[in-house]
Amino acid sequence: xxxxxxxxxxxxxxxxxxxxxxxxxxxxxxxxxxxxxxxxxxxxxxxxxxxxxxxxxxxxxxxxxxxxxxxxxxxxxxxxxxxxxxxxxxxxxxxxxxxxxxxxxxxxxxxxxxxxxxxxxxxxxxxxxxxxxxxxxxxxxxxxxxxxxxxxxxxxxxxxxxxxxxxxxxxxxxxxxxxxxxxxxxxxxxxxxxxxxxxxxxxxxxxxxxxxxxxxxxxxxxxxxxxxxxxxxxxxxxxxxxxxxxxxxx
Numbered sequence: 001x002x003x004x005x006x007x008x009x010x011x012x013x014x015x016x017x018x019x020x021x022x023x024x025x026x027x028x029x030x031x032x033x034x035x036x037x038x039x040x041x042x043x044x045x046x047x048x049x050x051x052x053x054x055x056x057x058x059x060x061x062x063x064x065x066x067x068x069x070x071x072x073x074x075x076x077x078x079x080x081x082x083x084x085x086x087x088x089x090x091x092x093x094x095x096x097x098x099x100x101x102x103x104x105x106x107x108x109x110x111x112x113x114x115x116x117x118x119x120x121x122x123x124x125x126x127x128x129x130x131x132x133x134x135x136x137x138x139x140x141x142x143x144x145x146x147x148x149x150x151x152x153x154x155x156x157x158x159x160x161x162x163x164x165x166x167x168x169x170x171x172x173x174x175x176x177x178x179x180x181x182x183x184x185x186x187x188x189x190x191x192x193x194x195x196x197x198x199x200x201x202x203x204x205x206x207x208x209x210x211x212x213x214x215x216x217x218x219x220x221x222x223x224x225x226x227x228x229x230x231x232x233x234x235x236x237x238x239x240x241x242x243x244x245x246x247x248x249x250x
Contacts, residue, residue, distance in 0.1 A: 027160045029079035032142045034126035034215070035158065036076045038063055038111070038200060045081050048143045048201030049074065050215055051125045053250050054116045055091075059200035060218050060235065061099040061109040069093050074113060077123040079158035081144055086123065088113040094247050096240065098182075106182045107220040107235045110247055126204065128244060129214040129237050137165045138206045139186060139216060141232070145198030162206070163188035163232070171231045184217045184236040187229070203234050 029035060036049040036057045047063035057074055064072065069090040078085030092112040099106045117123060142160045163186040171185030172178055179185070186203065203217035217234030237244075244250070 025160060026157045027079065027142065029077060029085075029122045029158060032158070032160070032202075032204075032213075033077075033122050033124040034204075034213075035079075035142055035202065036074050037081070037144065039073055039075050039084075039087075040071055041073060043084060045144060046072070047199050048219065049111065050202040050218070051076060051117060051123070052128060052215070052244070053125055053248055054119075055113050056248050056250070057111045057113070058215075058218060058237075058244065059109055059111060060107045060220055061095045062101070062104065062107055062220070063200045064093050064109050064111065065095060065099070065101065067093075072111075074111060076117060077120070081156045086118065088115060088117060090114070096235075096243060103177070104220045104233070104235075105180060106240065108218055108237075108240050108244075110244065112248075126202070126213055126215045128241055128250075129205070129216045130241055132238055133165050133184060133216055133236075135165055135167045139163055139165060139203050140206055141186070141198070141201060141203050141219065143198040143201030143219065145201070161188055163203075166231055171233070174229070174231055175233070179233075182236055182239045183220075184234040185231040186217075186234070187231045 034051045036051050038047045038049050038059055039045055047059050049057040049059035052058050072090045074088045075084045076086050090111055091114040094110040096106040096108045140160055140162055144155050166185050166187045168179050198219050201219045202215055205214045207213050215237050220235050221233035
């Protein structure tokens with residue numbers, strides 16, 4: 001895999017020029033306008049996120065736990081890590097009260113911005129899922145994760161893969177870990193899946209007309225990198241929904 005060094009300028013990143021999430025394809029922000037990214041000043045990519053309201057994004061708790069909100073900003077409206085799009089400062093971070101740093105249970109965090117997000121064709125919110133997901137449901141993961149193992153650099157381009165949900169008990173057996181209803185698992189075809197850099201990224205329904213997608217999961221465990229039939233593990237939005245609504249007023 002070739003890589004290119006970007007110029008050392010303000011608001012630039014040194015990234016591998018790679019194509020997609022492992023086994024995925026490049027996509028445009030207009031296809032997933034709810035996608036956002038958590039970045040550290042001046043412009044270091046940290047994690048994926050999703051716009052869920054005018055002043056709110058949701059990401060993985062591990063992405064923001066223990067960090068000073070003033071060191072972070074949220075970028076929206078861009079499908080490239082080489083561009084910021086529109087940026088918003090962080091006003092408050094709410095970590096799920098039952099987040100477990102070891103097991104990554106309830107790995108969700110709400111990020112409140114200092115001002116309202118300006119919506120347009122490339123920037124909008126996504127609906128929160130409320131239904132219990134059925135086994136075998138077709139879903140889409142969107143993010144900037146590494147595209148091959150053992151390379152660890154995030155993809156400069158926004159990418160997507162189509163995957164399917166699997167039974168939580170089956171997932172726990174494969175991972176040799178007890179999983180509760182706060183988790184959600186998917187397993188894509190061989191050599192397709194999440195990788196380093198995808199944490200916090202959205203798992204959404206496959207789609208339909210604009211605005212009909214729903215957010216089902218926030219990526220939590222991404223170390224398998226599509227190796228050995230390992231599932232990808234997410235925090236369940238359906239399970240976290242009551243907490244989300246209480247804290248955001250959405």
